[in-house]
Structures are given as structure tokens and as C-alpha cells.
Amino acid sequence: MTQLALVIDLNVCVGCHACVTSCKQWNTSGQAGPLFDDHPYDKDPTGTFFNRVQTYEIGEFPNTETLHFPKSCLHCEEPPCVPVCPTGASYKRKEDGIVLVDYDKCIGCKYCSWACPYGAREFDEKQKVMKKCTLCVDRIYDQSIPEDRRKPACVISCPTSARLFGDVHDPESEVSIAIREGGGYQLMPEWGSKPANHYLPRRKTKMRIHEDELVRADNPLKKEDIRKEKSTDVTLDDWLM
Amino acid sequence: MHPAFSVIFLTTLIGVGQGLFLALFSSQTYSIVNVLPAQPGGYYALGGLIALGFLAAGLVASFFHLGHPERAWRSASQWRTSWLSREVIALPLVMGLLFLYAVVNWLELDADLFGWRLHGQVPLIVGALGAAATLGLFLCTGMIYGAVKFLQTWATPLTVLNYFLLGSASGFVFAAAYAAFKAPNVVEFYAAWAMVLIVAAFAGRAAALLRNARIKQVANLQTAIGIRHSKVQQRAMGFMGGSYNTREYRHGKGLAFLKSVKWIFLALVFPIPFLLLWLGLALGSSTAYVAAFAVQYVGLLFERWFFFAQADHPQNLYYQVVG
Numbered sequence A: 001m002t003q004l005a006l007v008i009d010l011n012v013c014v015g016c017h018a019c020v021t022s023c024k025q026w027n028t029s030g031q032a033g034p035l036f037d038d039h040p041y042d043k044d045p046t047g048t049f050f051n052r053v054q055t056y057e058i059g060e061f062p063n064t065e066t067l068h069f070p071k072s073c074l075h076c077e078e079p080p081c082v083p084v085c086p087t088g089a090s091y092k093r094k095e096d097g098i099v100l101v102d103y104d105k106c107i108g109c110k111y112c113s114w115a116c117p118y119g120a121r122e123f124d125e126k127q128k129v130m131k132k133c134t135l136c137v138d139r140i141y142d143q144s145i146p147e148d149r150r151k152p153a154c155v156i157s158c159p160t161s162a163r164l165f166g167d168v169h170d171p172e173s174e175v176s177i178a179i180r181e182g183g184g185y186q187l188m189p190e191w192g193s194k195p196a197n198h199y200l201p202r203r204k205t206k207m208r209i210h211e212d213e214l215v216r217a218d219n220p221l222k223k224e225d226i227r228k229e230k231s232t233d234v235t236l237d238d239w240l241m
Numbered sequence B: 001m002h003p004a005f006s007v008i009f010l011t012t013l014i015g016v017g018q019g020l021f022l023a024l025f026s027s028q029t030y031s032i033v034n035v036l037p038a039q040p041g042g043y044y045a046l047g048g049l050i051a052l053g054f055l056a057a058g059l060v061a062s063f064f065h066l067g068h069p070e071r072a073w074r075s076a077s078q079w080r081t082s083w084l085s086r087e088v089i090a091l092p093l094v095m096g097l098l099f100l101y102a103v104v105n106w107l108e109l110d111a112d113l114f115g116w117r118l119h120g121q122v123p124l125i126v127g128a129l130g131a132a133a134t135l136g137l138f139l140c141t142g143m144i145y146g147a148v149k150f151l152q153t154w155a156t157p158l159t160v161l162n163y164f165l166l167g168s169a170s171g172f173v174f175a176a177a178y179a180a181f182k183a184p185n186v187v188e189f190y191a192a193w194a195m196v197l198i199v200a201a202f203a204g205r206a207a208a209l210l211r212n213a214r215i216k217q218v219a220n221l222q223t224a225i226g227i228r229h230s231k232v233q234q235r236a237m238g239f240m241g242g243s244y245n246t247r248e249y250r251h252g253k254g255l256a257f258l259k260s261v262k263w264i265f266l267a268l269v270f271p272i273p274f275l276l277l278w279l280g281l282a283l284g285s286s287t288a289y290v291a292a293f294a295v296q297y298v299g300l301l302f303e304r305w306f307f308f309a310q311a312d313h314p315q316n317l318y319y320q321v322v323g
């Protein structure tokens, strides 16, 4: 079974929002029609996005760290949003694990968005249907696009390559290796929704150096100082020299 | 959560309708075995139609909640997994059975189905089916909220229980008011049961309030973003003009407002109608029953608003600071 997903490396995300804008651009131009925007160039602009980048501060000054945190639908393996949908508009694809909304079936009851603990679904106030990340399903299989560009728009646009895309069920895929070797984790695992998307933690390269590694404590010269006391015994050298 | 008036009216109105039907059906059952004076079929028929009216009004209100009401028929398809879908099936089912109940009583159809030599066996059968469907509908309505496990405020059997008790109480109060005009000799039955149900509903709702006051949230900001540090703060949610996420999951009112709504509903739903029912019983005044229903229904609107507003959704963890 295939489970396509994103792996987001928080260590390299710089919070530039390129994924947010490229996602909006791709998904507002597609078959499903524009993604709703209200007052886009005015006071209090609001609209439907599939992807958001948030910023968090960890720790207290002066020991703080900034975390940029992209958030979109995690394409959960046990998506709580799917079984609650009364129309069957929300579904999880068998073939690749993508969670989708059929906009032609959705009645806009919003129940699925209540049942997503991550707030990944956003209602389209104009089309009156529920929308969410599609993992660019209309792009990743498009034969008219060069093969190396058949990836979600956000992945392609990320200038720091913080976003990886692939099959997390294939143990040898780039994403699986990244999760396995880079300490990939899931968001709010306590709900049992088994998000397919993973996050790679912030990492710092550190070496642990002990005091005794700087000052040699076990210098053999100090241990048995052969310079201090000379032997007064007659040695072979005395005879020969 | 943001309380939507469509859903507030839907749940309160169908609650009254279901409770009213249970009241009518129980009094009719009692009268079959001669515990209560029997009423003419027209009494139950009219009452059943009024209950049907409440349910229909709730159904109309529910359509205002939908983005695409014209596709509402699709929502009956996922009954295997979705409580909302089950409710969509149960509601028209109850309405159909109520209509049948009204018709059967109106025509005073009767037959000795079981050979008991008692009158009213046909309405009894139809009514029993209706009562079962009504209880099913209460279960569906409650489970729509109770089944979302991370909405911890709702994820308790008390949610289902309270939908049942509050709906039944308001229906019995309405039945008392209805009987005050149409069948004065059974008013006491409805009023007494209404008082019992009010006390029970108070116990159930108070238990839910106590539970929610000391609820331990499973998720926190640390698990939400996966950072182990005791001090993590949001600095930007990613946009400034608000979004669906900032509108749908919060009531947008202050804590004082929330608290005042709680005390208002606690007063309007329980003690005041209770006293008014008692007054009605003591004085035999029909106005008191009508007032009891009116006060309680308004109180239920407050109660339902509070029910939604109080629920804290874990997605709010991601939306705390604009920027």
C-alpha cells in the first residue's frame, strides 16, 4: 500500500511562506475553481488556504529559538475527519492514501472540520464547500509535466528544500529514510489519527568535550617521571661508554 | 466552538418535538390500561401534528447550516460511519411515524391486534415505533457531538443523556401547556413528569458542568508542534485578517459573557419552569404552564449556545497569536 505524504524539515525551514503562496497559486488555478478570498488587497484580508506557516518562540530570552512551522492536512492514516462525513464527500484514496474532498458531493455541513484536531480544513465561503490540501493530486500524476516536477507545488517552491515528498510506506523512499534517520515525528500522536506527514526536528551539531580531554591527565611522562631521579646503579652503558 | 444559530434552533426544536411526542405517547399508553382518563383521538392527533411541526421547524433550521442544502439528500448515505448521517435518517423517520401516529389517532383506527380486548392497540403500535425512533434520534443527535473524541467537553455519555433529558423535559412542559387547554384532566400527569424530568436534567447538566470544569486536556502546544520545552509561545499564526480557523472554533465572547450565559440558562431551564409548573399545579392556571414552556425554551437557547461555546477545540492550540 502506498501512502504519499510530506516530510517537513523544521531545521531548515526559514519561514518564507513560499509554500503558502505557491500552494494558493496552484490550487486557485485548478479545475476546482478559485480558492475563496475576501478583501485580498484591503483591510483584514481573509481567505481559504491549504497551507499555513506559523512561527513559534521556544524558551525564554536570551535562550530562545525561533521555529517556523508549516501546517497543512497531514493525510492521516486513520483520518478522524473521514468517517464523520455524512455524504461520503470526504474520503481517503486506497491507491495512495491521499485524503480528499469531492467538492461536488460536499454539502458544507462542516462536520469534518470539527473532527480534524489539526485545523487543517478550511471552508470555502464562496463555493460553500469544505477544502483542504490535496497533495496536489492534479499535479503529481500529470503526464504533461516533466517527471521531476510531478511533486506538490509547495515542495517544488521551497527554496531551502525543507519539504520532502514521497511514499512513507516504502521503507527505502527518501521520506522514509529521512523519518527514520532524522528523528521524524507526528503531530499530536495522542489522538491516534496517525498523521502520514512527519516533521523533522531542529537539530544542532554538538560535540561533547570533557575537561580531561583538554588537559592530559594520563601523561606517561608524569606517571613515571624518568627524568626526575636517575638511577645510580651501574648499567651496561657505564661499561661501554 | 462558534455556536451556529441554525444548530441551536435545530437541536432545541426537535428536542421539544421529540419530548412532546414521548409525553403524548406515554399518556396514551397509561390511558389504554386505564391509569389515566382516555382522550379523544383528535387530542393525540393534534398533539402529534404539533410535535411534527417542531421537528419540521428544526429541519428547516438545519438547512440554514448547510452550504449546499440542495445536496442534503446525499447526507443519508454514510450511515455506517457517521452519526450525522444517522440523524439525517432518523429525523425524517420520526417525522413519518409521527405523521402516521397523528393519522391513526385522527381516524381512531383500531383493531384487536393482540386479543387483549383493549382499545387503542393500533396507535399503541405506531406510537411504540415512534418512541423507539425518537430515542434513536436523541442518541444520534447526542452522538454527533459525543463521538468527536478530541472535543473533550462533549466526549462523554452525559452529552447523549442531556440531549435526551433536556429535550424530554421541554416536551413534557409543552405537553402540560397543551393539555391545560385541551385535556385538563391529564395536565397533572404531564406537569408532574415534567418536574421529575427537570430535576433529572438538572442533575445531568450539572454533572456535565462539573466534569467540564475539571477536565484535563489531552493535547497541548508541545504535542501540537512536537517541541519539548516548557515554554513555547506562538509568535505568528501565519495571517492577520482571520480565517475559517479563527472564526469557526471560538465563540468570540469574553469569559464574563460565557459565565453569565451559564447562570442565565441554569436559572431559565431549571428552577423557574419548575416553580411555574408547581404554580400551575397549585392554582390550576394554564398561563403558568405556557409561561413555564416559554421561559424554558428561551433558557434552552442559552443552554445550547453555552454547550457549543464551552467546547474547546484542539485546533485552537495553533491559533493563539495573530502576529
Ligand code: SF4
Pocket: A072, A073, A074, A075, A076, A079, A080, A081, A082, A099, A115, A116, A117, A118, A119, A120, A121, A132, A193
Ligand atoms: S490532518 Fe485533519 S483533515 Fe487531514 S487527514 Fe488528518 S484529520 Fe483529516
Ligand code: SF4
Pocket: A084, A085, A086, A087, A088, A089, A090, A101, A105, A106, A107, A108, A109, A110, A111, A112, A113, A129, A130
Ligand atoms: S463539510 Fe462536506 S466534506 Fe465535510 S463532513 Fe460535511 S459534507 Fe462531508
